[in-house]
Amino acid sequence: MEKLIGVWIAAFLTLCIYSFLYRDNPFYRFAEHLFVGISVGYGIVLSIHQGLIPLAWTPFWQAITQWPPGWGLTKLIPIAIGLLFFARLIPNYAWLIRYPIAILMGIGSGLAIPNVMQADIFRQVHGTLVPFSQIHAGTLSGSEIFGAILMLIGVISTLTYFFFSVEHRGVVGGVSKVGIIFLMIGFGSAFGNTVMGRVSLLIQRVEFLLQDWLHLI
Amino acid sequence: MRRQVPLALCFVFGVVMVLIEFSPHPYSKFLYNEVINWSLIITPFALVLGVATLVQTHWIRIRRRAEYWQYSFVVFIGMIVMVTIGIPFGPSHKAFAWLFKYIQTPMDATMFSLLAFFIASASYRAFRARTLEATLLLVAALIVMIGNAPIGDLIWNKIMPFGENLPSTARQWILENPNLSSRRGVILGVSLGVISQSIRIILGIERSYLGGGD
């Protein structure tokens, strides 16, 4: 029974949203706002049950109930810092929110520098050049050699296109034009894949309406 | 106090995290774990604040009788129902899962599926081979689209006596060659940007995250 009611409600809400394809209307606006409300409610529940309670409340409780008090008490500091986020809701003390944000920005930036350098610069440059050592060793086929050369040209020309410190004229202009060709093919392939992604969502909704709701398949 | 202390905190935490990366000493490992734990404790508060801000926005809309303000009540009803069931019973409770499955999921999925219609309409209206660049984009998109569709290989194999599964092979070639090169160029460019921005943040040169005011 609960499934039946659920399916009918889901079908009604699905059709409410699809009514937007004709034009904006109260049914669509109702579903849109209900969606926001339900999502926010879901977010609150998850943030508390799977965020605040295990990560902040439990350590807090352990810290204040532990005897003799030990290292656990230091957990009270980040909890206090976290509470400063709510200063934003009090206009006179809104500036206190800068403390937790600054700490998180510092940690995030500090973590990013070495890891991004390793994963996205060193490894990517290595990936571009390593086929050439294989060419030297004679382990690549003709098409793979072509691919390796194409990759090098593509990476260099795309980077040149994004290099704005030099005016794009002469050789630099020519190379950056090659970069545009690679970028356009890249964007084209992304578009082709995006079509697949969006259509997949539609198929799933149609499948729901025809199968779960109308039992036509 | 209002700007200098946050900037100093950002600098200290940033430098500590960079230095720890290069130090195998047990003390630095301990420090690393503590800092990660601290940030794990701080983060959920931000999430709750995000939700509180959204509630505040809709409350203001009702108070000011903004356009379609009546719908903000629908927002509150949806939110209150979820919270009333979710907070005491937890997210794995049957009733909460039911609300998610039959109300939130269909609306979220349908909302985004609207884009399938708009992408088809936009393709028809705006996807024109006006220039060489636009033509390349268009041709690549069409090849990938047909290569993605199982019917592409099926039709090709039926009609053509050569090049078995050519549409999907061509799609894969585009993704693994020109697409890969351009994406790598973008990754390298973006990563250099991320690193320089991170350095600017740690050194306090970039401070827009502090917002306006004193």
Next chain:
Amino acid sequence: MLKQIMQIDRRIIFILVALAVIIPTLLKVSFPITISEPTRKLYDYIEDLPSGSTVLIAFDYGPSSMAELQPMGTAFLRHCFQKKIRVIGMTLVTEGATLGYETMQEAAKTTGAIDGVDYVYLGFRPGTIQVMLGMGTTINNIFESDYKEKPLAEIPMMEGIKNYDQIDLILDLASSSTTEAWITYINTRYNQKIAAGVTGVIISQMYPYLQTEQLIGLMSGLLGAAEYETLIETPAKATKRMSVQSFVHLLVFGLVILGNVAFFIQKRENENV
């Protein structure tokens, strides 16, 4: 006539798109799927793992992407459960919490996998990168209990699993930038093997990581899910949906060609005038 074709009401295109989905869905059409190399690599990796190995699957998506990613999760879980590979599920996205739970339960039901013995579902924790890095020290530090709030210490499967050292693969089912984060922070720092299943929108940007083997395999959108279903010889939702998908792709292909033909004829006419 030409002008009419070019200025066709968009709602007519909407109807054509709807019909291109509804008719093949009703007719239950089915086409064979060609397997791509990145999906095969992921399948082969799991095939080569001995039973008793452990993989971690991150359900980093919400309902707006579940049409593409849920079938991937189901097919991958089936493969793991059939091979007696233990699975830890988790998510870095709030909405992923319920979706991941559902997916794991359904896959377990069809294969007879037992909660706490063959799989564990941990749920969600906020703070993407910090959660990933924190799990590198001890999983228990981030998730003291599973989604149903049972302490990890009481779950038999988690005995001996402390951190990434005991995990043979992480599969990230992603609709945003979480895969890049897994690669940047966890592959780099812990040399952890990572694979991904991603939505159509982000397929293209995964290829540089495949070539460097920072990703050991990739399922590309709904097609990737259909490929995996074909590999495990259990055609299901994705295979069906990809067959329907073909007709919409043909329609969009036709619309683009028609739009361009009309555009060029009109351009030529304007030049002649």
